[in-house]
Amino acid sequence: MKKRILFVDDEVNVLQGLRRMLNPMRHEWDMVFVESGQEALALLAQAPCDVIVSDMRMPGMDGTQLLTQVMERFPLTIRIILSGYADSNMILKAVGPVHQYLAKPCDAATLQLTVARACALRSLLADPTLQGLVAGMQTLPSLPTLYLEVLDAIRDPHGSLERVGDIMSRDISMTAKMLQLVNSAFFGLRRHVSNPGEAVKLLGLDTMKALLLSMQIFSHFDQKQGGAFALDVLWQHSLATSTCAKRIAQEQQSDRHVVDHAFMAGLLHDVGKLVLAANLPDLYSATLVQAQAQGTTVWEAERALLGTTHAEVGAYLLGLWGLPDPIVEALAFHHCPSACPDQRFSPLTAVHIANALVHTEDSTEAGGTPAALDSAYVAQLGLSERLPTWRPQPGRAA
Amino acid sequence: MTSAVSPAVPDTGGGRQQSSASACQDPNQRVPGHSADDALGHNHQEATLPLVEYVNDAIAIVQDGKTIYRNPAYLRLLGQSAEDSIPRDFLDAVMLADRARVQEYVQKCQRREAVPEQCKMGLCTDDGRPVTVEMKPRVITYQGQPATLIVMRDITAHSQAKEALREAHQGMEQVLAAIPSILIGIDMATKITWWNTTAEQTFGLASSQVVGRPLRECGIPWDAQAILNALATCRTTRARVRVDDVRFHPPGRKEGFLGLSLTLMQSAFGEDVGILLLGANITERKLMQSQLAQAQKLESIGLLAAGIAHEINTPIQYVGDNMLFLQESFHDLSTLLEHYAALYQMCTEGTPTASVLSQIETTAAAIDVDYLTAEIPTAIQQSLEGVERVATIVRAMKEFSHPGTKEKVSVDLNKAIESTITVARNEWKYVAQMVTDLAPDLPLVPCVPGELNQVVLNILINAAHALGEGGGDGAPEKGTITVSTRQVGDGVEIRITDTGPGIPEAIRDKIFDPFFTTKEVGKGTGQGLAIAHTVVVEQHGGQLTFETAEGEGTTFIIRLPLTLSGS
Numbered sequence: 025m026k027k028r029i030l031f032v033d034d035e036v037n038v039l040q041g042l043r044r045m046l047n048p049m050r051h052e053w054d055m056v057f058v059e060s061g062q063e064a065l066a067l068l069a070q071a072p073c074d075v076i077v078s079d080m081r082m083p084g085m086d087g088t089q090l091l092t093q094v095m096e097r098f099p100l101t102i103r104i105i106l107s108g109y110a111d112s113n114m115i116l117k118a119v120g121p122v123h124q125y126l127a128k129p130c131d132a133a134t135l136q137l138t139v140a141r142a143c144a145l146r147s148l149l150a151d152p153t154l155q156g157l158v159a160g161m162q163t164l165p166s167l168p169t170l171y172l173e174v175l176d177a178i179r180d181p182h183g184s185l186e187r188v189g190d191i192m193s194r195d196i197s198m199t200a201k202m203l204q205l206v207n208s209a210f211f212g213l214r215r216h217v218s219n220p221g222e223a224v225k226l227l228g229l230d231t232m233k234a235l236l237l238s239m240q241i242f243s244h245f246d247q248k249q250g251g252a253f254a255l256d257v258l259w260q261h262s263l264a265t266s267t268c269a270k271r272i273a274q275e276q277q278s279d280r281h282v283v284d285h286a287f288m289a290g291l292l293h294d295v296g297k298l299v300l301a302a303n304l305p306d307l308y309s310a311t312l313v314q315a316q317a318q319g320t321t322v323w324e325a326e327r328a329l330l331g332t333t334h335a336e337v338g339a340y341l342l343g344l345w346g347l348p349d350p351i352v353e354a355l356a357f358h359h360c361p362s363a364c365p366d367q368r369f370s371p372l373t374a375v376h377i378a379n380a381l382v383h384t385e386d387s388t389e390a391g392g393t394p395a396a397l398d399s400a401y402v403a404q405l406g407l408s409e410r411l412p413t414w415r416p417q418p419g420r421a422a
Numbered sequence: 423m424t425s426a427v428s429p430a431v432p433d434t435g436g437g438r439q440q441s442s443a444s445a446c447q448d449p450n451q452r453v454p455g456h457s458a459d460d461a462l463g464h465n466h467q468e469a470t471l472p473l474v475e476y477v478n479d480a481i482a483i484v485q486d487g488k489t490i491y492r493n494p495a496y497l498r499l500l501g502q503s504a505e506d507s508i509p510r511d512f513l514d515a516v517m518l519a520d521r522a523r524v525q526e527y528v529q530k531c532q533r534r535e536a537v538p539e540q541c542k543m544g545l546c547t548d549d550g551r552p553v554t555v556e557m558k559p560r561v562i563t564y565q566g567q568p569a570t571l572i573v574m575r576d577i578t579a580h581s582q583a584k585e586a587l588r589e590a591h592q593g594m595e596q597v598l599a600a601i602p603s604i605l606i607g608i609d610m611a612t613k614i615t616w617w618n619t620t621a622e623q624t625f626g627l628a629s630s631q632v633v634g635r636p637l638r639e640c641g642i643p644w645d646a647q648a649i650l651n652a653l654a655t656c657r658t659t660r661a662r663v664r665v666d667d668v669r670f671h672p673p674g675r676k677e678g679f680l681g682l683s684l685t686l687m688q689s690a691f692g693e694d695v696g697i698l699l700l701g702a703n704i705t706e707r708k709l710m711q712s713q714l715a716q717a718q719k720l721e722s723i724g725l726l727a728a729g730i731a732h733e734i735n736t737p738i739q740y741v742g743d744n745m746l747f748l749q750e751s752f753h754d755l756s757t758l759l760e761h762y763a764a765l766y767q768m769c770t771e772g773t774p775t776a777s778v779l780s781q782i783e784t785t786a787a788a789i790d791v792d793y794l795t796a797e798i799p800t801a802i803q804q805s806l807e808g809v810e811r812v813a814t815i816v817r818a819m820k821e822f823s824h825p826g827t828k829e830k831v832s833v834d835l836n837k838a839i840e841s842t843i844t845v846a847r848n849e850w851k852y853v854a855q856m857v858t859d860l861a862p863d864l865p866l867v868p869c870v871p872g873e874l875n876q877v878v879l880n881i882l883i884n885a886a887h888a889l890g891e892g893g894g895d896g897a898p899e900k901g902t903i904t905v906s907t908r909q910v911g912d913g914v915e916i917r918i919t920d921t922g923p924g925i926p927e928a929i930r931d932k933i934f935d936p937f938f939t940t941k942e943v944g945k946g947t948g949q950g951l952a953i954a955h956t957v958v959v960e961q962h963g964g965q966l967t968f969e970t971a972e973g974e975g976t977t978f979i980i981r982l983p984l985t986l987s988g989s
Contacts, residue, residue: 108735
């Protein structure tokens with residue numbers, strides 16, 4: 025089935041240029057071009073779209089206003105901004121409702137790839153309800169202690185970017201959000217960053233203040249709602265996995281990008297659990313209880329009860345947020361690496377092994393049997409002998 | 423006073439010795455009595471005027487340290503009464519601290535040694551009041567015995583006044599020293615009479631190095647010619663002269679600027695006594711002013727830069743897209759052309775085969791020739807439009823910024839205004855229709871183009887913001903900004919009208935104030951209109967006014983003279 029893409033720009037010439045440039049995609053995409061937010065909403069009301077690509081500054085309703093309405097009324101639609109405007113106040117307001125941000129002039133390849141990736145994500149998560157839930161997430165809940173600590177650090181008149189970055193690097197949700205901001209062209213950065221600390225330094229203290237205090241891009245997790253889901257346990261597991269994944273990638277002499285991606289994917293690999301626990305607390309708690317009772321892995325119980333897994337949910341969210349492909353891939357396949365089309369050593373390999381090794385070390389995580397190691401996959405990559413050396417030392421979680 | 427008394431006072435020396443001697447021969451009958459004229463008046467025989475009794479100076483006769491005669495003024499001075507028993511010790515009335523000195527002084531007088539003409543001393547009255555007097559002793563013969571005539575004048579009030587004056591003077595000195603302004607006094611011979619602490623600090627010259635010396639010889643590290651000119655002007659016009667931007671360069675420090683005012687000083691009798699230079703080092707202030715103006719400029723440039731980036735990025739986006747389309751279209755068409763070339767070849771050589779014809783048909787269908795032939799001309803047309811748009815913006819930016827021109831030159835205001843409207847397009851296009859009504863016969867206007875463009879820009883941006891305020895979220899009606907130019911008399915008028923909400927009554931008299939802003943904190947330096955006012959009024963000798971009606975809109979009116987005036 026053709027994907028339906030909606031383009032919104034107040035400049036007719038831009039729309040016509042896009043239409044001509046994307047003409048080769050006409051067999052895969054059904055493209056619609058409108059000149060205002062009102063027209064776009066009217067059109068969406070008639071027929072849903074998979075992706076909407078909107079200009080930012082338009083008379084009447086601007087891009088943020090339009091995409092906020094789209095988020096509320098048509099949550100399944102993936103929301104992308106394509107703008108040549110550089111006013112940071114306007115961009116800050118877009119951080120919540122916008123999945124990805126492209127800067128004009130945007131070359132054809134980037135635009136095509138971004139839209140195509142967004143379309144491809146659809147196949148990751150079949151259930152439209154979950155798709156809507158994930159696409160509607162503007163913030164992910166953080167560990168309350170880290171959340172308070174980061175607010176404290178940002179309000180401290182003598183606060184330093186290092187401290188703010190350091191705290192964020194330790195939190196799953198903050199890391200994910202910061203990576204969204206720097207991987208998209210929100211602030212015109214769009215470059216590889218090795219950790220959220222670097223992202224913070226690129227954005228600067230003022231922007232960070234605006235993001236945290238005015239835009240409230242972070243929130244904190246309410247453990248009372250969590251039931252069987254314990255964020256602090258997940259957090260410890262994720263930190264340990266990221267450290268271990270980084271070490272594996274380093275020892276495999278990977279290049280810097282692979283090491284960085286392995287580290288970040290390690291921290292984020294279970295972000296789907298957080299999404300599920302925050303959005304469907306009762307259902308997810310029940311899922312964990314069932315996994316425990318039936319002695320299955322968590323993801324098997326998820327599959328049975330929710331029709332999906334936290335791996336897919338997490339990958340879908342980070343894909344929407346435009347995080348680099350190797351990270352999204354590592355998340356999506358971290359339980360079943362053999363299913364990944366790319367069978368070379370990758371951040372996925374590091375995260376899969378690290379996850380399994382950390383799980384065997386501590387099995388305190390709520391629910392079910394720990395994720396198993398895919399021995400065939402490891403053997404095929406010739407890494408079986410190395411496994412014992414990668415076991416995390418006890419008590420060296422972070 | 424002394425001269426009025428002295429004829430009645432016996433004198434041991436000088437021309438009146440004769441009569442004094444006779445007067446002193448027999449004064450005792452009435453001393454101590456209520457009248458001393460017989461004792462002391464040289465003419466007590468002929469006149470009964472008891473001079474000694476009536477003078478205001480206190481007079482006493484002392485013999486062997488005892489006061490044996492006191493005139494009424496003495497009694498009044500010391501709060502004694504005639505009935506008090508005498509003789510008393512003269513020194514009893516003298517303040518303890520002064521006694522030794524007074525005694526010595528009197529003794530010296532008696533020995534006819536050289537002494538100061540007068541002796542100042544403190545007395546204590548019988549009722550305990552301190553009194554300061556000047557005392558003049560004279561050695562006389564009284565009742566055949568040597569005695570001392572003591573004449574005393576009460577100078578308490580005088581010395582209090584003097585003390586007060588001294589204190590006031592000292593206070594004034596302190597005030598002057600504390601003034602953080604440069605204070606230099608110059609007499610009519612251009613010698614320095616005053617040089618305060620700030621002057622010392624500013625120029626690195628101590629007061630002792632310059633006071634009393636002619637101004638031009640002091641080596642003051644300033645623009646001496648400018649000062650001398652100002653002094654000359656001050657003298658001839660007899661009015662206060664203000665000189666700004668006097669360069670000075672103190673040793674070991676950075677060059678700076680002084681702002682001085684020169685005032686002619688006159689004595690109580692109206693004669694010129696000198697010139698007072700009062701002023702300050704205005705380097706910091708000038709720096710701040712220029713930084714503030716710069717900050718405002720940067721602010722609007724920053725705003726513009728974001729807008730201009732958008733204005734340029736938009737055409738670049740579609741020009742790029744169209745070029746990519748044209749590239750691919752050409753590639754497709756050249757494939758088709760190849761088939762046509764093959765067909766042509768076959769036609770010239772013999773009969774074309776059916777396969778070539780079908781190839782042409784399939785290719786034409788695959789590449790959608792109809793679509794291409796319809797789209798390509800439009801794509802080229804729109805790309806050219808885009809390139810022209812970028813070129814227009816770049817030209818306007820160049821026009822607008824006028825790098826380097828700081829002088830007044832003849833400017834085509836219409837063109838300048840059009841450029842400014844173009845560079846600011848992104849600021850107004852979302853909220854307003856722009857209407858220009860520019861007089862085609864407008865004469866060239868002498869002005870500093872960069873500065874004037876800034877003024878028009880600031881007013882345009884304010885107009886756009888005024889229109890932007892009205893709209894809520896939905897789709898607010900666009901307002902209108904009208905810019906017109908006209909020649910009016912010997913000047914030109916630029917009117918910039920918006921259909922916004924108007925300026926509220928309460929802030930109308932504040933809008934040209936520096937730092938006044940209606941925008942939220944952190945947005946806008948509040949300098950836009952203040953600087954516009956300075957540029958129009960001070961730099962160009964023009965006027966900047968506005969007309970406004972709440973709910974209807976605002977018109978800013980810039981009037982510029984066509985003739986260059988000195989400024």
